[in-house]
Amino acid sequence: MWIYEKKLQYPVKVSTCNPKLAKYLIEQYGGADGELAAALRYLNQRYTIPDKVIGLLTDIGTEEFAHLEMIATMVYKLTKDATPQQMRAAGLAERYVNHDGALFYENAAGEPWSAKYIQAKGDPIADLYEDIAAEEKARATYQWLIDISDDPDVNDSLRFLREREIVHSMRFREAVEILKEEQNRKKIF
Amino acid sequence: MNKKLDAEYYQLLEQIQAADFVLVELTLYLDTHPDDQNALTQFNQYSEYSRQLKAIFEPRYGPLLQYGNSPVGQQWDWGSGPWPWQV
Numbered sequence: 001m002w003i004y005e006k007k008l009q010y011p012v013k014v015s016t017c018n019p020k021l022a023k024y025l026i027e028q029y030g031g032a033d034g035e036l037a038a039a040l041r042y043l044n045q046r047y048t049i050p051d052k053v054i055g056l057l058t059d060i061g062t063e064e065f066a067h068l069e070m071i072a073t074m075v076y077k078l079t080k081d082a083t084p085q086q087m088r089a090a091g092l093a094e095r096y097v098n099h100d101g102a103l104f105y106e107n108a109a110g111e112p113w114s115a116k117y118i119q120a121k122g123d124p125i126a127d128l129y130e131d132i133a134a135e136e137k138a139r140a141t142y143q144w145l146i147d148i149s150d151d152p153d154v155n156d157s158l159r160f161l162r163e164r165e166i167v168h169s170m171r172f173r174e175a176v177e178i179l180k181e182e183q184n185r186k187k188i189f
Numbered sequence: 190m191n192k193k194l195d196a197e198y199y200q201l202l203e204q205i206q207a208a209d210f211v212l213v214e215l216t217l218y219l220d221t222h223p224d225d226q227n228a229l230t231q232f233n234q235y236s237e238y239s240r241q242l243k244a245i246f247e248p249r250y251g252p253l254l255q256y257g258n259s260p261v262g263q264q265w266d267w268g269s270g271p272w273p274w275q276v
Contacts, residue, residue: 006253008273009213010206056220063213073274167217174221 009066012073013153019090022078030105030113033137039064041118053175132172139165208239
């Protein structure tokens with residue numbers, strides 16, 4: 001089971017109401033390389049991955065939900081005081097008429113989240129390489145978000161998330177080596 | 190109903206976030222380096238430190254964990270804020 005903790009993994013502050021920035025950030029909420037996709041991908045792959053890396057997939061998958069909550073907090077804080085006119089000016093009229101101020105799992109272009117974004121191949125090396133690629137794509141997305149953002153407070157939290165992608169990628173690479181070592185050992189005997 | 194949040198709330202919360210971040214980082218590290226005794230020692234130290242910080246925070250600002258993993262006292266106030274996105 002999972003136990004919720006009533007705190008963010010890392011503080012999220014925003015400088016000012018900024019629905020345009022929220023529109024871009026939603027990419028990491030419900031986009032192909034976003035945090036929802038990451039969490040669901042890893043936690044679903046756990047059931048058929050070799051025992052040696054189940055712990056890692058469980059722990060990284062769980063951390064992704066903490067990141068999802070950080071992105072949600074950014075989007076919520078950046079839009080909670082926006083008027084309908086400000087939402088329209090930010091290009092969020094379509095979101096507003098469907099959801100008002102509610103969050104929704106979609107990408108920056110308004111495409112709803114899809115399980116097509118993730119894969120479970122049942123082949124441990126194939127799955128882990130997908131996970132490494134996912135972390136690198138998420139890292140790149142965070143970099144582009146930092147580059148386009150005009151909010152220094154949001155950028156502080158985005159930099160934290162970008163660094164986490166780097167660490168996750170590193171751990172997944174180590175997991176590949178652990179499995180390769182185990183495979184080689186089996187061949188000898 | 191939200192509790193009154195003073196400067197100490199934010200200070201304590203940040204200390205907990207910092208300690209728990211060390212624990213997240215060490216958890217992932219130990220997942221791929223289970224034989225690193227130094228990392229395990231550090232993990233146990235921070236685990237105890239985090240417990241101490243939460244023992245100060247929770248009586249003042251309410252439980253952090255649900256399902257009996259945090260003391261709740263004589264009054265059920267899990268539903269009272271603040272929630273993480275409200276602070």
